Amino acid sequence: EYAALFGSMVYLLSPYRLYNVYGRAAVGEYLGMTFLLPVCCGMYLLYKEDVEAKDYKNYKWYVVLGMSAVLQSHLVTTELAAFIMLVVCAVFWKRTFRRRTFLQLAQATGIVLLANAWFWCPMLYMMKQDVYHMQMLTESDVQLSGIVFGNFLHLLPYGKYRYEARNDILIGAGMVSMLLLYALWRAGRKGKEGACDFFAVSGVLALALSTRYFPWNLVIKLPVIGFAAASLQFPWRWMSPATVFFAMFAAVFYLRVRDGGGAAKIALGAGALITVASAVYHVNIIAFEGGPLYLYNMENMGTIMVQSGEYLLEESVVSEFSYHDPVAEEGLVWGDYEKSGTNVTLTLENASRGTRYIEIPLTGYQGYGVRTTDAEGEAPYIAGERGTHGDLRLAVPAGYRGSVEIYYKGAVLFWVAEIVSAATILSVLLYCLAR
Numbered sequence: 373e374y375a376a377l378f379g380s381m382v383y384l385l386s387p388y389r390l391y392n393v394y395g396r397a398a399v400g401e402y403l404g405m406t407f408l409l410p411v412c413c414g415m416y417l418l419y420k421e422d423v424e425a426k427d428y429k430n431y432k433w434y435v436v437l438g439m440s441a442v443l444q445s446h447l448v449t450t451e452l453a454a455f456i457m458l459v460v461c462a463v464f465w466k467r468t469f470r471r472r473t474f475l476q477l478a479q480a481t482g483i484v485l486l487a488n489a490w491f492w493c494p495m496l497y498m499m500k501q502d503v504y505h506m507q508m509l510t511e512s513d514v515q516l517s518g519i520v521f522g523n524f525l526h527l528l529p530y531g532k533y534r535y536e537a538r539n540d541i542l543i544g545a546g547m548v549s550m551l552l553l554y555a556l557w558r559a560g561r562k563g564k565e566g567a568c569d570f571f572a573v574s575g576v577l578a579l580a581l582s583t584r585y586f587p588w589n590l591v592i593k594l595p596v597i598g599f600a601a602a603s604l605q606f607p608w609r610w611m612s613p614a615t616v617f618f619a620m621f622a623a624v625f626y627l628r629v630r631d632g633g634g635a636a637k638i639a640l641g642a643g644a645l646i647t648v649a650s651a652v653y654h655v656n657i658i659a660f661e662g663g664p665l666y667l668y669n670m671e672n673m674g675t676i677m678v679q680s681g682e683y684l685l686e687e688s689v690v691s692e693f694s695y696h697d698p699v700a701e702e703g704l705v706w707g708d709y710e711k712s713g714t715n716v717t718l719t720l721e722n723a724s725r726g727t728r729y730i731e732i733p734l735t736g737y738q739g740y741g742v743r744t745t746d747a748e749g750e751a752p753y754i755a756g757e758r759g760t761h762g763d764l765r766l767a768v769p770a771g772y773r774g775s776v777e778i779y780y781k782g783a784v785l786f787w788v789a790e791i792v793s794a795a796t797i798l799s800v801l802l803y804c805l806a807r
């Protein structure tokens with residue numbers, strides 16, 4: 373219990389997590405970091421515990437629940453987690469291919485994919501339909517956004533809190549002191565230290581990948597691997613798994629020294645105090661020296677900012693996004709316009725002799741449908757070409773007059789994926805209740 377408490381403290385008060393929570397407000401990423409912990413725990417148990425143990429088959433649920441939550445929280449963290457799990461499976465291949473271990477890993481993978489099919493199937497389907505800003509980011513220079521080595525030598529954040537300078541991407545005084553303590557403790561011991569060595573080395577390797585010294589610009593030019601690497605956007609995202617590895621390291625290191633000499637315990641306690649003190653200092657810097665926060669309500673909120681618009685269509689110009697009414701060609705009259713989310717209703721009348729077009733203030737993703745009521749003439753339909761900034765474009769045939777409802781219907785695959793996910797989750801629940 374105390375080891376778990378110690379590891380949790382190191383994780384919760386880590387500088388990178390505080391930076392994501394209070395500096396970047398990166399909700400998806402710090403949620404993903406949270407759920408990396410049960411994934412790490414489940415993998416550790418599957419590889420470390422006795423395969424003949426009665427509870428061995430239950431360890432996969434840490435992986436199932438953790439990976440499902442990571443997938444629903446942050447796609448980049450999902451990529452990192454999947455890559456690290458593949459590396460672990462390859463490095464410890466003898467344990468991976470033990471019959472029972474391999475079976476549990478296969479079951480965990482299958483359950484995660486099936487239970488979350490409602491999410492990843494439509495996502496991959498939509499990525500095949502269009503080109504989005506996220507796919508254009510692969511051309512950027514990702515290497516220069518890595519961390520410089522000097523950041524890891526900063527034991528405390530700078531006196532002035534500034535997100536632009538990324539001053540808070542560091543491992544902090546507490547973890548630096550514990551790593552130095554471990555190096556001294558390890559130097560006086562022979563043989564392997566198993567989990568301690570693994571998590572300490574893994575954390576350091578993740579730190580190395582987060583820097584600008586790793587040849588990221590060469591990696592992103594490789595086929596397949598390059599796209600996945602570029603989708604990380606910033607090498608410093610590797611700080612997420614590094615933080616989790618160091619939290620696990622702190623927990624298992626505590627277990628190793630709790631029955632040892634007093635000097636190691638005192639040093640570890642000092643590391644804990646430094647971790648708490650530096651976190652308090654870090655949050656105080658943010659609270660008292662940071663810039664003001666602006667809160668908006670529905671009455672005064674407009675288009676404030678779209679960061680990089682990863683999920684917007686290729687032709688979207690983020691800087692020119694604004695709220696606006698439908699824009700119709702001459703000869704086409706519209707009225708009674710109402711918009712609620714992705715649903716739009718309006719009346720249309722085309723008194724001209726040819727088809728006229730109207731741009732609807734909806735991003736023109738594939739999958740929209742049109743319904744008509746009280747209509748005269750041939751029904752309107754979604755045009756093949758989009759309007760300004762990728763807006764949905766509706767073609768209205770000559771002589772049409774009536775009410776139109778535009779709604780998002782998706783694709784048949786979406787419904788199939790939802791049924792698969794619902795059936796999987798129901799099966800898992802029935803299995804748990806029947807035990």
